[in-house]
Amino acid sequence: HVQLQESVPGLGTGSQTLSLTCTVSCAVPPCTLDDYSWGWFRQAPGRAREGVACLSSGSTSKYTAELARGRFSVSDDKAKNNVYIQMNNQKPEDTAVYYCGRGRNCWCSSTYLEVSEFGAWGQGTQVTVSS
Numbered sequence: 001h002v003q004l005q006e007s008v009p010g011l012g013t014g015s016q017t018l019s020l021t022c023t024v025s026c027a028v029p030p031c032t033l034d035d036y037s038w039g040w041f042r043q044a045p046g047r048a049r050e051g052v053a054c055l056s057s058g059s060t061s062k063y064t065a066e067l068a069r070g071r072f073s074v075s076d077d078k079a080k081n082n083v084y085i086q087m088n089n090q091k092p093e094d095t096a097v098y099y100c101g102r103g104r105n106c107w108c109s110s111t112y113l114e115v116s117e118f119g120a121w122g123q124g125t126q127v128t129v130s131s
Contacts, residue, residue, distance in 0.1 A: 001027040004100050004122035018090060022083040022100030022122055033078050034058055037103030039118055040074060040085045042096035042127075049099065051113035053085060057106035063113055068094075090129040097124040 007021040020040070025031055039054035053064040053074040062074055071089045076082060083100055101118035 002031065002102060002120050003027075004102065004120060006098065006100055006122040006125040018087045018127065020085050020087070020098055020100075020125060020127070024081045024083065024102070031081060033076055033081060033083065035106065037106050037108045037112060038074075038076065038083045039101045039103060039108070039113060040072075040083075041099045041101060041115065041118075042094075043099070043124075044093075044096040047096075049115050051115070052098070054103070054108035054113045055083065056108035061108050063108050063110060065110075065113060087127075092129050092131045094127065094129045096127060098127050099124045 003025045005023045024033060034057055037054055037056050040052040041049050042052055043049040051065050052068050053062065053072055055062050055074045055076055059076055064072055072085055072087050075084045087094065100122045102120040103112065104117055104119045
């Protein structure tokens with residue numbers, strides 16, 4: 001059984017860089033990032049959850065959705081079992097609850113950055129961006 005825990009970042013403004021951390025743990029170790037893809041999603045009030053970025057198993061490929069391209073980047077630290085998303089040049093419309101997720105497979109692309117392709121989720125962390 002895998003557990004994903006997002007960090008709690010606080011408030012951001014458009015000029016700030018905000019980074020979220022997703023720490024992955026397992027009830028029965030060892031627990032590694034290598035066998036699955038990992039992704040970040042977000043959900044604003046009244047809207048469906050949408051994909052932001054993903055990372056394939058082994059970090060061989062990354063994909064960032066158009067809503068975040070050029071501003072957000074995804075990375076990982078396998079030694080710490082952490083997955084990160086760095087958010088630059090934030091906009092008020094980036095305000096949402098951000099979730100990390102574990103993919104049902106090992107691939108990352110526009111095709112696989114869909115809610116249905118992810119099977120385990122963190123509890124989410126609120127990101128609020130003021131103008």
